Amino acid sequence: MAASTHPIFEYALALGDDALVLGQRIAEWCSNGPYLEEDIALSNVALDYIGRARMLLSYAGEAEGQGRNEDQLAFTRDCRDFRNLLIYELPRGDFGFTMARQLAVDAFEVPFFEALTRSSDRTLAGIAGKALKESRYHLRHSSGWVIRLGAGTDESHRRMQDGLDQVWGYTPELFQMDAAEAALAESGVAVDRAELRQQWESTLDEVLKQATLGRPADDWQIDGGRRGVHTEHLGHLLSELQFMQRAYPGLEW
Amino acid sequence: MVSWTPPAEGAAEEVWNWLAAVKDPEIPVLTIADLGILRQVTMDGDHCVVTITPTYSGCPAMNTIEQDVLSVLAEHNVEATVETLLDPPWTTDWMSEDGRRKLEAYGIAPPAETSASKRAIWGEDPTVCCPRCKSESTRKVSEFGSTACKALYQCQDCQEPFDYFKCI
Numbered sequence: 001m002a003a004s005t006h007p008i009f010e011y012a013l014a015l016g017d018d019a020l021v022l023g024q025r026i027a028e029w030c031s032n033g034p035y036l037e038e039d040i041a042l043s044n045v046a047l048d049y050i051g052r053a054r055m056l057l058s059y060a061g062e063a064e065g066q067g068r069n070e071d072q073l074a075f076t077r078d079c080r081d082f083r084n085l086l087i088y089e090l091p092r093g094d095f096g097f098t099m100a101r102q103l104a105v106d107a108f109e110v111p112f113f114e115a116l117t118r119s120s121d122r123t124l125a126g127i128a129g130k131a132l133k134e135s136r137y138h139l140r141h142s143s144g145w146v147i148r149l150g151a152g153t154d155e156s157h158r159r160m161q162d163g164l165d166q167v168w169g170y171t172p173e174l175f176q177m178d179a180a181e182a183a184l185a186e187s188g189v190a191v192d193r194a195e196l197r198q199q200w201e202s203t204l205d206e207v208l209k210q211a212t213l214g215r216p217a218d219d220w221q222i223d224g225g226r227r228g229v230h231t232e233h234l235g236h237l238l239s240e241l242q243f244m245q246r247a248y249p250g251l252e253w
Numbered sequence: 254m255v256s257w258t259p260p261a262e263g264a265a266e267e268v269w270n271w272l273a274a275v276k277d278p279e280i281p282v283l284t285i286a287d288l289g290i291l292r293q294v295t296m297d298g299d300h301c302v303v304t305i306t307p308t309y310s311g312c313p314a315m316n317t318i319e320q321d322v323l324s325v326l327a328e329h330n331v332e333a334t335v336e337t338l339l340d341p342p343w344t345t346d347w348m349s350e351d352g353r354r355k356l357e358a359y360g361i362a363p364p365a366e367t368s369a370s371k372r373a374i375w376g377e378d379p380t381v382c383c384p385r386c387k388s389e390s391t392r393k394v395s396e397f398g399s400t401a402c403k404a405l406y407q408c409q410d411c412q413e414p415f416d417y418f419k420c421i
């Protein structure tokens with residue numbers, strides 16, 4: 001990818017990649033859900049993310065002004081050009097892990113999009129207004145499952161706790177600000193992620209208490225997604241996501 | 254509460270009335286006007302600009318609705334473009350009274366409260382009436398139903414499983 005320095009492009013691309021990659025991950029549950037209704041629920045959540053990705057990547061393409069559209073951005077960039085945070089790309093794992101990751105993400109996205117509705121960039125504010133309404137439903141869904149499984153049987157409690165432990169070290173990246181994002185926040189376009197930490201923690205604490213789950217220790221953390229340094233899992237995800245456009249470049253239907 | 258007003262006169266009003274009859278592809282008893290998806294019609298000389306708004310970010314019906322709008326206008330030989338407006342975001346509060354009645358008669362419980370209600374966001378579920386027997390004794394089966402805008406419920410009295418149109 002040619003170096004692009006347009007800050008709105010970088011910001012919309014990063015948020016768009018978050019949505020695209022998690023939408024693809026959740027969509028993997030389609031036809032693999034624990035039962036029909038949950039299968040449908042996860043497919044609906046995935047669709048919300050894909051919809052966000054389309055709006056954000058289209059906007060990124062406009063901001064860049066090089067003629068790239070949402071499809072070109074989604075289907076023709078390689079791993080190192082993806083800007084999503086690592087938590088969004090982790091494999092879906094078992095249902096417990098999927099819900100632990102979803103709770104961490106939803107509890108972050110509700111206050112994040114709430115703040116982004118006040119962005120001085122009206123397009124981003126408009127996208128945030130839609131995403132906020134959806135994320136509130138996602139949070140109801142994920143917190144409901146974390147509580148049911150955590151306070152359920154010994155087996156479900158153990159697996160829910162495992163999922164939470166495995167995702168925990170990826171959560172600090174949600175609150176990291178690089179220089180470009182900080183400059184955008186300064187000018188009223190971006191959200192200051194660091195400020196959302198307290199609200200996120202109090203949502204998590206409330207859910208974990210009801211779920212009788214322990215809050216993992218903050219003794220490890222991994223980051224790098226915004227710099228394009230990803231886990232080994234992203235390449236496998238992209239090989240499926242991008243297969244058609246890689247095999248038949250420019251294909252339309 | 255509506256944030257849009259149908260144009261009061263002239264060509265724009267005529268176009269609005271044609272488009273107000275376009276059906277939602279996933280809930281064909283409702284029109285895009287009933288749902289509040291049709292937001293604005295303006296004329297720029299002979300060219301018509303139609304503004305619609307998506308219900309959910311990933312709503313797969315939006316492309317179909319856009320095509321349906323364009324084909325209605327093509328039948329009337331009106332050249333048009335369709336624009337998508339995100340802000341203010343769509344809310345179930347924009348559903349018309351007529352739309353709510355049609356929804357219930359079709360077997361889908363209409364939104365039970367306004368989107369401004371705190372309860373609709375976090376905490377207890379609203380009381381949802383069974384569209385078949387009107388019982389208030391119903392239970393939520395799943396937060397998400399056959400389309401993004403619906404949840405799945407079941408009536409505890411007549412046992413009818415039904416869709417509930419969520420408040421957002």
Ligand SMILES: [Zn+2]
Binds near residue numbers: 383385387410411412
């Ligand atoms: Zn009933």
